[in-house]
Amino acid sequence: MADKRPFLTDIQTLRKRARSHIMEGAVTPGYKAxxxxxxxxxxxxxxxxxxxxxxYKRHYFMASGINADAVAQEFxxxxxxxxxxxxxxxxxIVQLGGEPNFNPEGLLTRSHAEYVEGESLVEMIKEDLVAERIAIDSYREIIDYLGNDDPTTRRMMEGILAMEEEHADDLVGLLAEMDK
Structure with missing residues (x-):
């Protein structure tokens, strides 16, 4: 037995909802998160x-040694x-009606990753890899939390997660090259 409900909300209802709370911009009553x-x-x-x-910027400027140029460019x-x-x-954050927190005070307590400088090139690479792995796990959890309640934020975070995974892969490759 097929469901007889229409696929979309009727046009008049969509138009009415769009006009209510107009100053909320992209956040419509259909936003579930x-x-x-x-x-x-x-x-x-x-x-x-x-x-x-x-x-990464510190590591870029502090990279030294035989493999430093290529590694610094990666940083x-x-x-x-x-x-x-x-x-x-x-x-x-702004689209959702929030305010991005760029305040340096408390930056490390808000961050999931740590700021570890590393002394040698290998230590720098390892610290960056640890940070990428932290971001990968925490972003995956954010994506799971969002589910279908906020598909736009979920897709954005999925794209960022994919890049973090690439970074981790790049860093593993750099470590492998350093071991040769």
Whole structure:
């Protein structure tokens, strides 16, 4: 027996809903997630990305040794990509009616990743790899939490997760090259 409900809400109802609470922008009555929780999670992800940018930038400038040039370029590329992630996350927070928290005070307590400088090139790579692995697990949990309640944020986080997985793979490759 087929369901007789229409696939879409009737046009008049959609139009009426679109006009109510118009200043909420992209957040319509169909938004199912807890906005405050999503903004909190995104601000933690934002802090994580900022800490990663700062750590990668330090590693870029501090890289030295026989393999330093190639590794430093990888650090710089990762720093730039992490900055893009931070910008995406901040923009989504604003779309959801929140405020991105760029306050340096408490940055490390909001971040899932740590800021560990590392003394040698190998230590730097390992610390960056640990941070990527932390981001991978925490972003996967955020994606699971969002489910179908906020598909836009979920897709954004899935894209960021894919890049974090690439970063981890790049860093494992660098470690393998260092062992040769």
């Amino acid at each position: 807890d906005r405050a929780t999503v903004v909190k999670l995104l601000n933690e992800a934002l802090a994580t990305e900022i800490v990663c940018v700062l750590r 710089l590329q990762h720093a730039n990509e992490e900055q893009q992630h931070a910008d995406q996350i901040a923009a989504r």
